Structure formats: structure tokens, C-alpha cells
Amino acid sequence: MLQDSFGRRFYYLRLSVTDICNYRCNYCLPEGIGCGRSLEGEKPLTVDEVATVVRAFASLGTEKVRLTGGEPSLRKDLVPLLEAVRASDRIRRLAITTNGYRLPSQIDDWHRAGLDQINISIDSLDPARFHHITGHDRLDKALSGLERALALGVDAKVNAVLLREYNFSELDNFLAWIRETPVTLRFIELMRTGDNREFFASNHVAGTDIETMLVREGWQQVIRTRDAGPAREYFHPDYAGRIGLITPYSKDFCASCNRLRVSAQGKLHLCLFADQGFDMREMIAAGDSDALAAHIRELIGGKSAGHELHEGFTGATRNLAMLGG
Template sequence: MLQDRYGRRFYYLRLSVTDICNFRCNYCLPDGYQCEKSLSRENPLSVTEAGTVVRAFASLGTEKIRLTGGEPSLRKDLAQLIETAKSISGIRRVAITTNGYKLPGEIDSWQGAGLDQLNVSIDSLDPQQFRAITGHDKLQTILRGIDRALELNIPTKVNAVLLREHNLGTFNEFLEWIRSTPVSLRFIELMRTGDNREFFASNHVAGSDIENRLLRDGWSLVERERDAGPAKEFAHPDFAGRIGLIMPYSKDFCATCNRLRISAQGALHLCLFAEQGVDLRAAIAAGDHLALAEKIREAVCGKNASHQLQDGFTGGTRNLSMLGG
């Protein structure tokens, strides 16, 4: 079992398959991916290399793989990546996080490849506001894709970053949507990165404010699975959907950390906000998953107790597209 010096066990790997994104979200890449080209490293992990990574983590007790980006659907071989991860012994669940712009045309093939869970980013249910936040007029396309995923009985989560100046005032619209839509709607506290300091200062909303409102309105906390993400999830008998809150600035947020990250270029990131990753590309390319597993085990011993976001520390994270959040 993969365990750090604080006793935390890691059942969950977030595997980035590209750092490229085609959206221009105002809290992440407001000028688009092109402005990152001079900093970007080409040559993302191949399907074979991704398979070696997943085998290494599976041998260490990891049970859940989430394919992230950037935007993973920009990989033409995404279905093959899903199929490869799903085929590895010990992996119980394969999920992806996507902005959803290809969802209606691709979700059937992803399910056929073995997809178990879908996360889609929707920061507003108002088409004009959605376009203002993301730079794209794709809301209705994404909602059609979610409808199709639900028809296929794929458990679906919807991510919305809380933004004081952009979508906080439409919280009730989100609530009405999940009254009859069986998704888990996760509100994520805006996180400070190297590129968004001023935007963070004017838009950060404490998730605890939302939590207090939910508890007052009769929502109850749902027990968390051991390979679940960091969200505190709430249910209500009058709603088909659930609400999750991801609150990285809350007390003891890191105490239950169960996930690690591999970048699209094969670096192990012990935390989203670590100063730098541990370059494992050579070991990955060698194809020996047991030797790679030993390097991972050694690196995890150095994982810090906390991300230190509350002290303004952002590490080497310029923007969230680097590692898929």
C-alpha cells in the first residue's frame, strides 16, 4: 500500500494526458493556451507509457484513475487511454474530467472503452455568463452531452468554480437544476495560482458559507468513499442531485488527502501546489512498472503535511490546466 509518513494512503491517481486546453476560462487561462506555448513541453505520455504508470500505481494499491488535462478529449486516442487504464488489474474505476465540448459525439465511445465516471465543468447555467467565463458558446452542447451520459447510466459530476463576481448570484439556478437532474454538483473554491492573484482577491468565496446554508436548508452529509475526491457531499430528499463542496482553504483539508498526480510529461506531483514535480519520464519509458513503483514509493515519503495555500503559497502552479486541478 502506498502510504506517506503521515499515514495517508493513496487510492486515487489523477493522470494528466495533455496540458493543452481549448477553453479560455477567466480563472485559469484567460488569454488562452497560446500564451503558454513558450512554457509548454511537448511529447505527452503515450498510451503505452500511461499504461506503465497505471500498472505501477495499481501495484501500490491505487484503485481509481482520473484522466485529466488540460482538456483530455483533445487526445484522439482518449478512448484507448481509457481502455488501457480500465484493463489493468486492481483498477476499479476510471474517470475523466472534461470541459464537455466533445461530449455528445464521444461519450458513447468512452463508455464502450470502459469509462466508469464523468466529470464535466460548467461554471454557469446562463449561456451568456457561461460564454463570458469560458470564452465559448458551448453550454447547450455540453448539457446535451450530460443528458446522454445520464441515459447511459454513467455517474456524472458537474464542477463549478465559485466566483463572487460571475456566478455566485446564480446559486439558486444551480439548485433548481439538480432538483430534477441526478448529478453531483460540486462547487469548488477558487484557488490562488501564480497567474491569478488579482482575480483571486476579487472572486474568492469561502465554501464554508455554502456549507452553512445547505445545513440550514436540510441537506445532510454523505459518507465519503475511500477512493473519492476531496469533496464533502450533501444530499436532500427533495433533490435528485447532490451537492459537493471542495474547500481547499478549510481546516484540515489535507489531512484526508488520498490522491497523487502525474503530469502529461511524466512528472509525479505530490500536491497540486508543490514547488516542482519529480521527473519520472525515463523510468516510465523503460517500461518496468515495478521499478517505477519503487521510485514512486520513495518520492511519496517526502510529501508535505499541507499545501500552505492559506499562507499564499502557490508553488510551481501557474494555472490549473497544468495538472487538471
């Protein structure tokens, strides 16, 4: 089992398969990074290389793998990538995060490939506001894809980044929506990155304020599983859905960290806001998952206690598309 010097164990791998995204979200890539142009200028890991990474992490106790981007559906070989992860019998849960752009036409194929869970980014339930935030008039596609995922029995979560000037006024609408919709709606605090200093200053909302309101109105916290993500989830008997809160600026947020990240080009990031990624591409390409696992175990000793976001430190993360947040 992977364990760092602070006693934290790592059951969860967030594996980026591309740093390219076709959206222009105002909090991440307002200028856009379209198809074919990598932020890092390198080709992403191949299917075989992804399989090597997964075998290495699985041998170290990883139980959950999430494919992230950029936007994973831009990979034409996404189904083989999903199958490569699912081929490991030690991986209990296979997830993906998507903006939902191609979801209605692809979710059935992902499900057949073994997908267990999907996180869909829906930052507004108002079509015009959704368009303004993302640069695309595709809310209907995201919602229809979500509906199909639920029909297939895929565990569905919806991600909404809290933005004071753009969607914070929709809080009541979001809550009304999950009264009848059986999804976990996860409110994510806007995080400061290298490229969004001014935007962060005018739009950051503390998730703990929402948490206080939820508890006051009778919401109760769900017990976390050991491979759960960073959200603290709440349920209410009058609601079909749940609320999750990801609050990286809250006290002791990093104490429960259970996840590591590998970039689309094969760099191990011990934290989303680490000041560097460790380049493993050459070792991954060699295909020796045992040697790779031993190398990962050595690197994990360098993981720090916290992310230092409170001090304005953003590390090497210029924007969230680099590692999928």
C-alpha cells in the same frame, strides 16, 4: 499500499494526458492555450507510457484513475488511453474530467472503452455568462453531453468554480436545477495560482459559507468512500441531485488527502501546489512498472502535511490546466 509519513493512504491517481486546453476560462487560462502548444513544451505520455504508469500505481494499491488535462478530449488517442487504464483489473473506477466541448459526439466511445464516471465543467447555467467565463458559446453541448452520459448510466458530476463576480448570484438557479437532475453538483473554491493573484482577490468565495446554509436547510453529509475525491457531498430527500463542496482553504483539508498527480509529461506531483514535480519520464519510457513503483514509493516520503495556500504559497502551479486541478 502507498502511505506517507503522516499515515495518509493513496487510492486515487489523477493522471493528466495533456496540458493543452481549447477554453479560455477567466479563472485559469484567460489568454488560452490552443491545440498543439504545450505549456511545458514536451510531448505528453504515450498510450504505452500511460499503461506503465497505471500498472505501477495499481501495484501500489491505487483503485481509481482519473484522466485530466488541460482538456483530455484533445487527445486523438483518448479512447486507447482509456482502454489502457481499464486493462488493469486492479483499477476499480475509471473517470475523466472534461469541459464538455466534444462530449455529445464522444461519450458513447468513452463509455464503450470502460468509463465509469465523468466530471463536466459547467460554471454557469446561463448561456451568455457561460460564454463570458469560458470564451465559448457551448453550454448546450455540455448539457446535451451530460444528458447522454446519464442515459448511458455513467456516474456524472458537474464542476462549478465559485466566482463572486460571475456566477455566485446563480446559486439558487443551480439548486433548482439539481432538484430534478440526478447529478452531483460540486462547488469548487477558487484557488490562488501563480497567474491569478488579482482575479483571486476579487472573486474568491468561501465554500464553508455555502455549507453552513445547506446544513441549515436540511442537507445531510454523505459518508465518503476511500477512493473519493476531495469534495464533501450532501444529499437532501427533496432533490434528485447532490451538492459537493471542495474547500481547500478550510481547516484540515489536507488531512484526508488520498490522491497523487502525474503530469502529462510524466512528473509526479505530491500535491497540486507542490514546489516541484519529480521527473519520471525516463523510467516510465523504460517500461518497467515494478521499478517505477519502487521509485514512487521512495518519493512519497517527501509529501508535506499541507499545501500552505493560506500563506499565499502556490508552488509550481502557474494555472490549473497544468495538472487538471
